[in-house]
Amino acid sequence: MLSLVAAVLARFLKNDEKKLPQVLEKILEKTGIKLFQTQIDILLFLYHSSNKFKAVEAPTGTGKTITYIIYSLSKEHNFDHVIFSTFTKNLQQQIYTEFHKFSLDIEPLVIFGKSSYICLDKLSLLPEKEQEIITRLKPGELLKKTAVTSYYCSQEYRKLCPHRENCEYVQILSQIKNSKFLIVNHFLLPHILRRLDDRRILLVIDECHQLLSRRVIHIEKEDLSEPEKPSPENFGTIQEFNLTYEKYMIQLQKYRLAKKYNIQSPGRYEIPANFDFSSAKEVIFFSATMPETLPENCDLLQIEDRTDWSNVKIIIKDTNYRKKDYLNTLRQTIKKATGKYSRVIVLATSHQQLRKIREMFPDAATTLDEKPFTLIEKLKSGQINLVAGTDVFWTGIDVPGRKCIIMTKLPFPSPENSDEEISFVTGMQIMLKKFKQGMGRMLRSSRCCGEIFILDNRIQKFPEVIDYLQSLSKKGATVIFENKRKENTQNLRLRVVK
Numbered sequence: 431m432l433s434l435v436a437a438v439l440a441r442f443l444k445n446d447e448k449k450l451p452q453v454l455e456k457i458l459e460k461t462g463i464k465l466f467q468t469q470i471d472i473l474l475f476l477y478h479s480s481n482k483f484k485a486v487e488a489p490t491g492t493g494k495t496i497t498y499i500i501y502s503l504s505k506e507h508n509f510d511h512v513i514f515s516t517f518t519k520n521l522q523q524q525i526y527t528e529f530h531k532f533s534l535d536i537e538p539l540v541i542f543g544k545s546s547y548i549c550l551d552k553l554s555l556l557p558e559k560e561q562e563i564i565t566r567l568k569p570g571e572l573l574k575k576t577a578v579t580s581y582y583c584s585q586e587y588r589k590l591c592p593h594r595e596n597c598e599y600v601q602i603l604s605q606i607k608n609s610k611f612l613i614v615n616h617f618l619l620p621h622i623l624r625r626l627d628d629r630r631i632l633l634v635i636d637e638c639h640q641l642l643s644r645r646v647i648h649i650e651k652e653d654l655s656e657p658e659k660p661s662p663e664n665f666g667t668i669q670e671f672n673l674t675y676e677k678y679m680i681q682l683q684k685y686r687l688a689k690k691y692n693i694q695s696p697g698r699y700e701i702p703a704n705f706d707f708s709s710a711k712e713v714i715f716f717s718a719t720m721p722e723t724l725p726e727n728c729d730l731l732q733i734e735d736r737t738d739w740s741n742v743k744i745i746i747k748d749t750n751y752r753k754k755d756y757l758n759t760l761r762q763t764i765k766k767a768t769g770k771y772s773r774v775i776v777l778a779t780s781h782q783q784l785r786k787i788r789e790m791f792p793d794a795a796t797t798l799d800e801k802p803f804t805l806i807e808k809l810k811s812g813q814i815n816l817v818a819g820t821d822v823f824w825t826g827i828d829v830p831g832r833k834c835i836i837m838t839k840l841p842f843p844s845p846e847n848s849d850e851e852i853s854f855v856t857g858m859q860i861m862l863k864k865f866k867q868g869m870g871r872m873l874r875s876s877r878c879c880g881e882i883f884i885l886d887n888r889i890q891k892f893p894e895v896i897d898y899l900q901s902l903s904k905k906g907a908t909v910i911f912e913n914k915r916k917e918n919t920q921n922l923r924l925r926v927v928k
């Protein structure tokens with residue numbers, strides 16, 4: 431099947447591209463895959479662009495995964511490796527499933543983040559009872575103390591490790607060079623590219639805003655001073671040394687970042703993204719909200735958002751975090767939402783807010799205690815019905831179906847938490863993008879519906895936000911601005927304040 435797709439596409443591309451839709455349809459018939467016009471538009475763009483860098487901004491639900499799989503299958507003979515990189519484990523699994531729809535006799539290598547693999551050597555250092563518990567946990571729940579890290583498992587130690595033969599992580603690493611198709615995540619991508627140095631690589635970066643946007647780091651008090659390097663002679667065993675060295679390296683990395691960005695006090699800081707694409711022969715970026723930080727000379731295709739918002743109600747509460755009634759409104763909104771929905775997601779903007787929510791709702795699961803994606807899995811499986819988180823909750827979670835989303839405030843970057851002065855215009859751009867990404871958490875599939883509460887009446891002051899909400903209203907969303915001065919809450923036409 432792979433060769434059929436490749437051969438037919440290659441031949442037809444040389445001859446008559448106008449027939450692309452029909453040809454593709456015929457090829458895909460056997461796989462049960464049907465293409466929409468938007469997907470064909472994306473494919474034509476990718477084939478036409480001869481630029482190393484190509485970018486496609488397409489709304490969620492466009493079916494972009496299928497398009498980049500088709501493109502890479504038809505071009506695979508030009509490359510030694512095709513790497514699909516995305517942001518979460520779930521999305522990696524989705525790519526894998528889509529890939530298999532092509533009934534290919536080819537198995538892409540899926541590599542999850544290191545924390546998904548258990549380090550048998552670390553595990554062997556724990557008491558037997560603890561070992562037993564840990565081996566029963568699901569990968570996402572692995573405790574940090576048994577997860578693989580490159581600081582513990584250095585290249586040198588890997589050769590000596592007594593558990594090497596049975597180590598899943600090492601087995602996966604050994605397959606990288608011989609795998610044509612790899613499905614990885616953004617955190618691992620630099621490591622994978624280093625391993626494939628000097629090879630011809632087609633790199634497809636899904637959810638590219640996660641890789642190219644500024645990232646948040648948490649600096650603790652101890653990260654501000656240089657940690658002392660451990661010396662092997664002070665340790666009884668090499669494993670003991672490895673464990674201490676691992677802690678040292680994590681702290682050293684943070685210390686170096688703090689120094690590089692001149693961070694003087696503990697807190698959360700945004701730092702610029704910095705990624706080197708030089709080793710790839712061709713790079714394709716995909717996102718629903720394209721960041722401004724695309725490489726220069728990148729060909730860009732923007733697909734109009736035709737999503738249907740008619741099953742979504744957006745309610746802007748008449749309060750904001752500076753108002754006296756704010757916490758009470760937040761409490762009431764969450765309470766009502768949990769009474770009505772089995773899936774409630776709170777998008778917060780600070781740890782302080784998360785602590786408040788935990789205080790008000792002791793059953794709330796927050797990113798203060800657990801990893802975002804573990805929380806989302808629990809929410810989807812029905813184990814919990816209320817989750818709250820910052821950062822990645824706005825940009826990278828995927829909960830299909832009926833749900834309620836509560837935004838605690840407009841997500842402006844906090845000036846005191848930034849490494850550089852943020853002008854009003856830049857702050858506005860960052861906020862708007864994050865706000866749209868937060869709104870984008872609602873429509874993850876055609877079955878999605880529900881309510882979005884925004885606890886920030888300052889929205890009226892920002893024409894860009896109003897314009898965006900009006901565009902959603904044109905796509906069917908009901909937008910309600912609650913106005914306390916009126917006796918009854920009314921559907922108000924949002925007015926652009928100049």
Ligand code: SF4
Nearest residue numbers: 549550551583591597
């Ligand atoms: S090879 Fe590395 S990751 Fe695997 S068990 Fe040994 S130390 Fe851990």
